[in-house]
Amino acid sequence: MIGKLKGTVDEVGEDHCILDVHGVGYVAFCPARTLVGLNAGEAAVLHIETYVREDMIRLYGFSSTLEREWFRLLQNVQGVGAKVALSVLSTLAPAELANAVALRDIAMVSRAPGVGRKVAERIVTELKGKAPALAGEAAATIGFAQELGAGVAPAPAADAVSALTNLGYSRDIAASAVAAAMKAAGEDADSAKLIRLGLKELAR
Template sequence: MIGKLKGTLDEIAEDHCVVDVHGVGYVAYCPARTLSKLPGIGEAVVLYIETYVREDMIRLYGFGSALEREWFRLLQNNVPGVGAKVALAVLSTLTASELANAVALRDIAMVARAPGVGKKVAERIVTELRDKAPAYTGESAAAMGLKQELGEGVAPAPVADAVSALVNLGYSRDVAATAIAAALKTAGDGADSAKLIRAGLKELAR
């Protein structure tokens, strides 16, 4: 099985590229985002590969990072009705972090932006991956849980106010939520918004 290709970029097409490795050209089907970030023809390139072997074909799927490849596997192995085509469409539309946030916040509309992914499929994706996504986000389970609570409108008022305050200071919602999730560990669940804001700012200053 091929897990990684390191060679020279030989060709870029609409849905795939060709990587020359010691004179052998490997065709790798990639998300649009991956293709858009490839270097110029003739330059060195590295792709993380998922190999599909069937009776009638062998197909390689290429990704710019191991995390993208894991999401590709996760989508197909855990969501009924999602195959390679839909998984590529999702990863062409959303970055790995955007997909992780959409799953955590149950943002069906964001996932449904992918071509060929309707509301029902998007809902199935966020539902089936809800408990599996944290391992692929690089974030703590606490941060993922808080983002989910914020998305569902059930986060405690002091927590929601603290996140809102950091957002008003110019931080993104995701960064603010991650900081407040970390702050909760030191400040405690009973902390008021002012204490959480101070603790959150300390986390951001690290």
């Protein structure tokens, strides 16, 4: 079982790359976000998920272990196979996906090609408890996003998010800004203060 490959990028295709490891070329299918960071002739490390079947062995490569964990997790959802999981991870970074799941943002998940509304709804419903653990650096804001998604966030914070979305910001961006504002001002801050600090955060 292959878990990681370190070598030189030999070729980058539309949905895969070939990584030369000591003269052996490994074909790894990757999300678009991973492929964008690869250049022929340069050194690279890929975290690998190996699929072994009777008729084939297929390698899937990722830029981080977090991305690989989401790939595994997504396929636990009914109707999501490797192709759909790669499509989701090509469209959303792990932190964005965690936020979308926490906020139950079906529209965000369904932006991925090949992901219809029903599949997106299953993803956000079945994976909602996994988001904080797989949010990476954004883990601190995911708990608040989950409260928003469940409708149990503190009223001032919910009002602040609503105000920022009314100004044209997406719900996940507004939630992240308000979460940062709450961290700076404290959970007892009123909505006006959270809106002001949230806008400061968004202006950075």
